Amino acid sequence: MWQEKIETMPRVELEALQSERLKNQVKRMYERVELFRNRMDEIGLKPEDIKGIEDLHKLPFSYKQDLRDYYPYGLFAEPMENIKRVHASSGTTGKKIVVGYTENDITAWADCVARMMSAIGLDESDFVQVSYGYGLFTGGLGAHYGAERLGATVIPTSSGNTANQLQTMVDFGSTCLCCTPSYAMYLGEAAEEAGLTDKLKLKAGIFGAEPWSEDMRKEIEKKLHIKAYDIYGLSEIMGPGVSYECEYQAGMHVCEDMFIPEIIDPDTLEVLPAGAQGELVFTTITKEGFPLIRYRTRDICSLNYEKCKCGRTHVRMNKPQGRTDDMLIIRGVNVFPSQIEEVLLKVSGDITPNYQIIVDRVNNTDTFDINVEMSEELFSDDIKSIEKTEKLIRERLRDVLGISAGVHLVNPKSIARSEGKAKRVIDKRKV
C-alpha cells in the first residue's frame, strides 16, 4: 500500500483528521478567498462556527459558475508565486475554467494516483504508458506524475497515433495503460487487427475521464488481456485520482484525507444518508492553491462506507449514474448544449436556429453530430455560401469545444418538438 497508515486509518481517526483539516481550511479560505468570505458573511457564519465535519453541512456551496466568474485566478488561495502549475478545461464562449496547484498540491495529487497504482499491484518495476492527452487537460500530467511518484517507468506517449501507440507498447514493454476507456477499446481492436495482442505485456489499465459500462470493462479486459480499473476525478477538485478502484473493482475509494464527499438531494440541497443516491459534493481539505468548499460536481452517485476487502477504510463511490445538469461527456471532453447554442447564435445572427445534438458510440468511439434546422439567416440560393456557413459552424465549435462535430443542415421544423421545445440532446450510447 502506498500510504498504508492513511489509507487504512480507522474511521474515527480519519474523521478526527478531516475535522481538523476542515477547520483549518475554512479559516484559511475565509481570510484569503473573497467570494468564500462573502458567502459566509451573507449567512452570518464565522470560521469558528465550524468545529468539525459535523458542521460541514452549514457551509455554503460552490459552483462551476464561480470559476467562470472569477476567471482566471480570482479564487486562488495562494499568491501566484506559490502556484507551480495551472490546468484548465473549456467552458462556454471559449472561456476556460482555470485551476492552480502549489508544489504540495502537485505532490498530493501524485500521491492519489500512486495510491491507486499501488492498489492495483503496480510498483517500481512497472512501465506505465500514459495515453491521455498531455496539456491543460488534467489526464496526461495527472497520470504521469502519479506513475513517476510510484517509481514506475513512465512512457508519456500522450494521445493519438494508434499504430505508434501499439508499437511503443510492444517495444517498450508497457505493463499498464492509462487512457480513456473508449480509446482502450479502440487500441484493443487495433492490436487484434495488427496481430499484436500476444506481444503485449500489459497487465492493467487505468481508465477514466468518460462514462463506461461494466460490459465495456469486460470487453476491454478480454481484448487487451488485462484488468481494467476505473479512476474518477475532476479538475476543479484535483484531476484523476480523487477516487479510484482498488484490486477488488468494487467502487472507487475517495482519498478522504484530502477530499470530503457528501451526497445531497439536488433539489432540497439536504445531505442524504449514507448509501442514498444523489449529487456528489466535494470539499478539499488539504488543497492549497485552489481549494473549494462543498463544490457541486453535478455527478449523481452514492457512497458506500463499508470497509473494503482490500483493507482500506476510505469510502467508496459508485460510478456516476448521470448528471444533474445537461453536461455531456464526449470523447472525454465536457460539452454543454449552451456552448453549441452560443456558436449557432453567433454564426446565425440574431436568432438561434433549432438544433439537436446526437451522440452515439460506433466502433467504440463517440460520434458527435449536430443537426441544425435551415433558417432564413443561414439559407442562401448559393451553395458555396451555405457550405461556408457550415464550415464556419464546424470551426467555431471545434474552437469552443476542443473536439469536432459533424454539422448537418436539415429541413425547417424537422427536429421533433415536445411542448413546443425541441429535444436538444439524443444520447444513444449505452453506457
Added chain:
Amino acid sequence: MKQLSVFVENKVGRLSAVLDVLKDNDVDISALSLADTSEYGILRLVVNKPDVALTALKESGVMVKCTQVIAAAMDDAPGGLAKLLSVLSEANVAIEYMYAFIGKEEGKAWTVLRVDDIEGATEVLKAHNVSLHDDYENYRK
C-alpha cells in the same frame, strides 16, 4: 425575373412534399434545376405564379427564397448558347449557375442565368439584341 430557391434535405419524400404544395396551389413549373451536395440540395424553380408559390411554400414550413435571375432567349440551334455566353464572358460577367429550357416559341430556347452583376449583364445582353423576359407571362406568349 423571379426564381424560387428551395432548401431540400436529401431524404426520401422531401422533394415530393415541395411539389405537392405547388400542385395544391395550382402553380405551374416551367423550368427547374436541382443543385445537390451530399446532404441537401437547392431546388431552383421558374413558375407561373412566383408570389403565390413563395407564400404557400413558406406557410408549409419549407425554407424558400426569391432570387432575381435573368431569362435570356437564344436560338434553338447549334451554337445558340455558345453565342450567348461569349457575349457575357467578353463583358467579364461571371455566371454563378445557369440552366436552360425550350420555350413554346418555335426555334427559341431560354437560359436562366444567375450572375454576379445582374444590371451589367442585362445591359450587355440588351446591347447585343438578346431578348430578355422580365416575367413568366412574356415568354409564355
